[in-house]
Amino acid sequence: MILEKLRSLRSDHIWHQIYGFAQQYPNTYAALQVLAALVGYVYLLLFPVLLLAGIWTLGSYVVLEQASGNAMHFIGWTLITGISAMVTIQLTKIKFFSTPGITLDAPMANKLHLLLDKFADETTIPRIDRIVVTEQLSIDLVKTPTMAIPFWSSNTLVIGLPLMQCLTPEYFECAVIRKLLQYTKRRNCLIKWLHQLRNVWLLYMNVLSKNITLGTLPLAIFFKLYAPLYRDLTTPVAHRNELDADLDTLQFVNDEDLLQTIEAVIVAKIYLDQQYWPKIRKSLKENQDIDIQPYSKLEEMLKQGLTTKNTKRWLDSVFESESHRLKAIPSLRARMHNIGRARIRIPERLQQTAAQAYLEHDYLKIVDSVNQLWKQRHSRIPGHPVSATHSLIAAQQSGVATQFSSKAYQ
Template identity: 25%
Template sequence: MTIEQQERFETLVRQLEKDARHHPANYQIKVTLLAILGYAYILFVFLLLLGIIWGARTFLVAASSEALTNQLNLMAILVSLGILRLFWIDTKIPKGLPLDRLHAPELFATIDRLATILQAPKCDRIFLTDELNAGVLQSPRLGLLGWQQNYLFLGLPLMQALSLQQFRAVLAHELGHLSGNHSHFSNWIYRLRKIWFELAERFPEPKNSGFFLFQWFFHWYAPYFHAYTFVLVRANEYEADRCGVELAGLENEAQADINLAIYSYFLHKSFWPTIYQQAEQHAEPPSDAITQLLQQLKIGLSPREAAKWLDRALAHRTDYEDTHPCLLDRLTAIGYDLNPIQPPQPPTQTAAEYFFGELLWSFADRLDREWKNEVAGSWEKLYLRAQQQRRNLAALDEKAQKCALTVEQMWKRACLTSTLQEAHKAIALFQQVLEVEPNHPLTNYQLGKILIERNDSQGIKYLEKAIAIDPELVVPSCDLLYDFYLNQGKIKQAKFYQQKGQEYYCLWKRIQQERSRISHETPLFPHQLSDGEVRQLSEQLSTYSEINKAYLVRQKVTFFPEKAFYIFAIVLQTVKGAGADWKSHEEIIDRLENELNFSGNFRVIILQNSNFKLEQTIRKIAGSCIYY
C-alpha cells in the first residue's frame, strides 16, 4: 500500500468509525450491501459469459451447425468449471501437532464446555503449535458457499505462560469469534473478510489476461471492503474479550492479556534474537529451542524485566495496521483497574502442565524437531552470511595493514568486528571513523549502542547525535535510551525518549513506505559519491561472479530529502539452467544489502525484462554505471 493509499484508507476508517457509533444500523446496511456486491459481481460475470456463449449457440443452432454447437456446449462447461476453480477457496492450514481426546481428554472437555456455553460450533481439528498465540480458522468446504470446517490452534508456549484460568479466558476469546450468542452478522463478515482477501491475492494488479474483469474488480473492491469491515472486525475483538470475561472472570482475562503482551515483547526482543545469533557460529539450529522457551516461561521473568516489557506494551497505541486493539484499550474496554497495572506472578501450575502432565515435554520434543526442520533453510543462509562476513572482515583487516581504508570500509570493518567478535573490540574502530567523519550517522548510533548496552553513559551523546543527524535512527536510538534510563531508575528521562520514539514512529513508517517503491517514472539523479568510494564499491562488486553490470543512482524522496537514498541496480550474468552455484534474485539482493561496504541508505534491485523501462532510465543518468 502506497503512502497515499494508506492515508485514504485511514481517513475512510475514521469516518466509518463515526458512522458505526452514531448510525450503527446504516453502517450495517452499507457493509451488507458491499458484501453482497462481491457475490453479485461474480454471478454477473458468470452469467454474462454464459449468455454470450448461449447467444452464439442459439445462432449456430439456427444455422444448423451441429459441430460448432457442440464446441460451444463444451466451452460453456469449461467456462463454468474455470470460474468455479478460480473461486474455490483452498485454505492453507497452518502446521501443528494434531491433538486427540485420548492424550488430552481434559483439554477437549474444557473446549467442549466453553463451546456449548457460547453456542459455538464444535472444533473439527485441534492443533498444538510452537507459537505464543492461539487462534481459530474456518475453512469453507464449498468455497464462497460456506459449510465451514473449524480448526483451533493452541500455542504450547502460550499454554506454558498462563495459568489454567487465564488460558480458559483465551479459549473463550477465540471461541467467542464463532459464538452463536453474539452477532451472526459480525461472525459472517469476519469469515467473509478472510475469503475476499484470499481471492484478492489471486488478482494483485489489473493485467491483460482472460480474467481481467475479475482483476479490475478485486483491485478496487478488496481495499474498499477491507476499510468498510475494519471497524466491525475490531469490534469483534472487543466482543471476544467480553466472552473471556463472562466465562473466566475479569481478572483472568486481564491477566492473560497482560502476560501475553509481556512475553510477546520478550520473545521478539530478547529470546529469539539470542537464539538466532547462534547462527554466526553454528551451522545447524539448536535441537531444543522450544524446550528452552518453555523452561524460560515456567521460570518467568525478573520483576524488572517484566515491568520493562509491560511498560512497552502499555505505551503502544491502537493503529490502523491491525484490527487488534492495543493492550491499554483492551483493558479499558473490559473495565480493568488501570492504576497501577502490575506484571502477573508466574503461575504455580501452568495450563500446559495441567492439561498435558508428563506428555508436556514429549510434545515439546516433537515441536523442537519440527521447528528445527522448518528453520533449517533460513538458518543455513544466516550461517553462510556469517562466513562471508568473516571473509570480508579478514580482507578489510589485511587491507588496513597495507593502506588507508575509505570511510565506508572503516565503518564496515567496525560493524563486522562488533557483530562477529566481542562488541567492545569495535569501540576503537568506530572512534577512528568519527575522527575522520564526526557526523557519520550509523557510526554514532552503533558506538552509542555498544556503550549504552554496557551501561556507559558516554553512549548518550553519540545516540543524541545520531538522532539529530538521521531521522531513520530516531526510533532505535530512543528505544536504547529508554531502556538505559529505565534501568537507571530515571523514569522521567525514560518516558521522554519513549514519547519521542512514538512520535517519530509514524513518520518512520512513511519513510520506509516511500523508499520501498521504484518505477521508471521515479525521479532519479547522479549518485554524487567520490571517486574513491565508487572505486572501492566497484572492486567489491567485481568479487560477485553473478554480476555483469552495476548501476548506482540517487532517488528523489519527499521525506527528509537532505538524506540521500541510493539505488543499486544490478544486471546479472546470463546463466543457463540452475546448477549448484545458481542463486535466486532474493538471495543475491540479500547478500549485497548485507555485505556491501556502504553505510548510506540504499536498496538493491535486479534489472530484467519486467523493468526494462527502468533500466533505460537509469542508463541515461551520467556516471550511473559503476561496474561492468
Template identity: 20%
Template sequence: MAVPRDFVGMMGAYAELFDLVAARGRHSGARSRCADDTSMPGRLPGDQGRTALQRQHLAARPPRCQRPARTMMDDHEFRALVARHELDCRHQPELFTRTTAALAGLGHAVILLVMLLAAVGFIWTLTGMFTQGFRLWRLFLLAGCGSLLWSIGSALWLRQLPPDGVTLTRDDAPRLFELIDKLCRRCSAPPVDVLMVDAELNASVVQLPRLGVLGWHRNHLVLGLPLMMALDVKQLAAVIAHEFGHLRGAHGKLGAWVYRTRRSWWMLAHSRHQAKLGANVADAALGLFFTWFFPRFNARAFVLSRLQEVEADNLAHQTVGRRHAASGLISLGVHSRYLQEVFWPDLWARARQRNAVVPRPMADMRVLLKDALRHEHASRWLREALKTLPEAGDTHPSLRDRLEHAEQTPALPLLPEANAADVLLGDRLGSLIETLDGQWQARQADAWKEAHDAHDRAERLLVELAESDTPQQRLQLDELLLWARTAWQVEEAAAARAPLRAAIGRHREPHEARYLLALALLDAASPIVSRSMAPQESEELLEAIELLKGLTFDTVDTGGYGASISDPHWALPAARQLESVLEQREAFEQLKPVRERLRKLEQEAREAREELEDFDSPQTLAAARVSPRVLRETLHLMKQDVAIGRAWLLRKTSPAARGWSLYLLVIERSGSLRQPDVNTWWETLRDRVPLPFPFMVIDLSHPFWADQARVDLVQQFREASSGLIYTASEQLKDQL
C-alpha cells in the same frame, strides 16, 4: 468504464487496513517468531540473528514495495468512512451486521450475474460465428466474454486450507479437553471437532465447511504451545472463551462469508489486471463496482470484525472473569516482546559457535519463558504496549482499550505457580515439544547453516577492515559504518563505538554514525528508568540524548560534536528514539518540542515516500556510490540465485523530496528455466538482500514493469551502466 489498472494496488493497500481474521482469528495480536514468516529471524538467510542494532536500523527504513499503490479512496477517506461506520455500529449493531452481510451477498450476486451475462454472451457470439459468419466485432466480444468467465471462475474457486499443527485426541490431553468442554458449555458454543497445537504465541478458531458452499462446518481450535507456556490455566481459559465467542455468535461463519466476498473481488481484480485478450471489453462490466463497492464494503467489514472482537472479550469476562482476561492480555504482550527482543536473537546468536547444532526452541521456551515477566525490560515493554495502536490490518482494539473495557488497571501480573502447558498437557508435553522442535529444525536447517557461514564471513570481514584502516589509507564512511554494524553483530554494542567515533571525527556529515552511536550508548545505559528512581543520568545516557537531539532538530550544538544539519533519513528514527528515552526518564517538560518535531518529520516522510515511489513522471536516477565491501554480502546472495541475470543499484532523488533518496535494486532475470513467481519474487529478495539503506526491489519481469507503458523507464534502468553491480555471465567466466 474500464477497470482501473491500479486497482490491484488499491486492494493491497486496503488489505493492510483490513485483513479479516475470520478464517484464522488472532487473539493476542502477536505472533511467535518461530513461525515460517518472512518478517521473522530464521525465515531467510538475510535475516538470521539480527542484532538489536540491525533491528533498530531496519525499523528506520521506509517500507519498500514492488510498485506504488494508488487508491481511489485514500487512507484518510477510508479511515473517516470507518469512523462513521463505527458510530452507526455503536447505535444499531444488529442492523449494521445485517446490512454488512447483505452487502456481502450483493457482492457475490453481482459476480454471479456478470458471470451469467458473460456466459450468455460467449454462447450467443460463438453461435453467431458459426451460423452468420465471421465478424471482427464478434471476435472481440468472444474474447472479452471468455476472458471475463475465466477471471470470475478463478475468483470463485477459493479453497480454505486447514490449519497447520499437531492434532491432539482426548487420550493425549484429557485435562485440556475437560477444560474445553467446560468452557463450551458455559459459553453455549458449538463443540470443538479438532484440537491442534502449533508453535505460535497465538490462539485461533477455524471453521471449515464439510460440504463446500453448502456449509456444515467443522470447528478447529488451534492453541499455540508458546501461548500455553506463557499463561496460567485461568488466563488460557479466558483466551479460549474469547475464541468461543466467535463461534457462539456465528462470527466464524459470517466472517468467512465476508472474507470470501472480499477475497473473490481481490482475485477478480488480480485476474483482470493480468488479462490481455479481451481485457477492455470485459472490464467495462466491472468498473463501477471496483471503484464504488469494494472500499465501502471493506470499511463495513473492518468495523464488523472489530465489533465481534469486543463481543468475544465480553464473553471471556463473563465466563472466566475480567481480571484473568486482562492479566492474560498483559502477559501475552510482554511475552511477545521477550520473544522478539531476547529469545529469538539469543537463539540465532548460537549460530556463531563452532559446530553449533540446530537448536530446539520449544524445549528452550519451556525453561526461559518463565523469565519474561521478571525481565529487566518487562515494565518498559508494558508501557510501550499501552501506547501502541493496532496495526493497520489488526481488527483487535488496542491493549489499553481492552484493559479499560475490562475495567482493569494495567500492571504486570504475578508469576504463575504453574503454566497451562505443564498442568493441562501432562506427560504429552514432552513428546509434543519434540515433534514441534523437529518440524522447526527441518524447516530451518538450511537457514541455520547459512547463518553460521555468514557469521564466519563477518569475522573475516572484521579482521580485513581493521587491517585496512591505516594512517596512510583510511576507510570510507560506509566502510566504517559496515565495520560498526558487523562488530555489533559479531561481538557486542561496545565494539561498535570505536569505528563510529572514527566516522564522526573524520567525515563532514556522519548522520548515520551519530544515530548508531546513540543506540550503542543507550545499550550500555540500559535499562533506562525514571528520574525519580535515578536522578543522575549516566555519561552514556547523556551523550546519547545529545546525539539524538542533534539529529532530531535542524541545527543544534551537540556538545563535543559541533553543529549538525539533520538528515531526514536519520532525523525521524532519532526523534522516535528520543521520545522513548524521555518518556522512560519521565522528562515530560522536554517531550513537547520533540513530539512537535516528530509529527512534522513523519508528515515529511509520508510526502517524500509518496514522491519517491511515483514512477509516472520523469525520473532522476544516478548510480549508487557504495563500497565493494558493503556490497559483498549482497553479491554473495546473488551468486547463489540462478534466477538473477543482471542487477543495478541506482539512487533516486526528487526536487520535491529535498534531502530524501531511495535506492533501487533493479533485477533482470537470467535465462534459467528455474524461475520464481513473477508477482512475489521481489518480496523474497527484499527480505533477503542485506543492504544497509532504504531500497526498493524492481523485478523487471513483474507485470507492472513489463507493461509496455514503462518501456522507456525500464530502458533508462538498463542504460545506467555505471550502476551495474552484478552480471551472471561474468560470474560464470570467473568460475571457469
C-alpha cells in the same frame, strides 16, 4: 527507515479516516461493509452465471440460426463463455490447505478435549472439526471453506504452543472460552460474519497465488487487490468483534482473570519478540551448525524472563504508548475500558503452565514436533541460518504435521 516511517504515517492516517467515519456514521459504515463483503461473493458467482448465460445465448443463436446475422455478438458471447468456462472449471478445483501443525485427536491431550466438552455442556460453541498445535503465540478458530463459494466451512481450533507455555491453566481456559465465544452467535451476528470474512478472503488470495494459471488469473488478480482492501476497511469491525468477545467472556470468568489473561499474552509476546527470538537468531548466526530446539527451553526462559519488574514495565509502556493502527486487536487501554477496568493488574507468576497441565505425557513429544515444524518453516526462508543447517531435516520432516482422527464438538 524513511520509507518505513512514511508507511507508518500513511497507515495511521488511513486508520483514523476509517475509524472516524465508522464512529460518526455507524449505520452507513455497516451498510458499506456489507456491500464490500458481498463483492467477493458476487465476483466468485460471476463466472458460473456468465457461463450459464453464455450457453443459453449461444444455444439460442444456433437453434434460431441467427449466428451468421449477428456475427459480432456470437463471437463476443463465444469468448465470454469460453473464458467463464475456463475460470469456473478452475474455481471448482480450488483446494484449501489444512492449517499446518500438530493435529490432536482425543487420545492425545485428553484434558484439552475434556475442556472443550465442558464448554460445550455449559454454552453453545462452534463445532470443532480439528485441533492443531502450531509454533505461533496465538489462538484462533480458522474457518476453511469446504467448497468454492464460502457458504459452508470446517472449523479448526489453532492453539500456539508458546501460548500454552506462557499461560497458567486458569488463564489458558479463559483464552480458549473467549476465542470460542467470539465465533458464537450470541450478539452482533453481522459483525461476526464481516469479521470472519477478513480471513476467508485472505485465504482465497493465498491459495490462488500459489498456483496461477490462465484460468485462475482473473481470480488471483481480483483477490490480490480485494482481500487486503477489505481487511483494512473492516478494521473497526474487527475491533468491535474483539471487544464483544471480551464482554461475552465476562459471563464465564471474572474481569480480573480476563484482564490478567490479556496482559499475560501481551508481555509474553514482548519478551519473545524483544529478547528470546533475537537471542535465537544471534546464536544461529554465530554458529550455523548448532541444533536449536527453541521450544524445548521456552517454558523455562519465560518463567525467568517474565519477572514482576519486567511485566510491570512492559505493561505500563503498552498502556501509555499503544496507538491505533490497522490491526485487528484494539489497544490495551480500549480493552480495559471496555470491561470496566482502570488499572493494570500484574498476572500471576508462572508455576505450572497450561502446556504441562493439558498436554500431560504428550507434552515432550509435541514440543519435539513443533521444534521440527519451526525448522521446516524457517528452512524455506532464503538467507535464514536455519536454511543451510536444517535443509535435510526439512525435507525429511515434510510430513511433520502428524495426522490423527478429528473429533467434532457440537
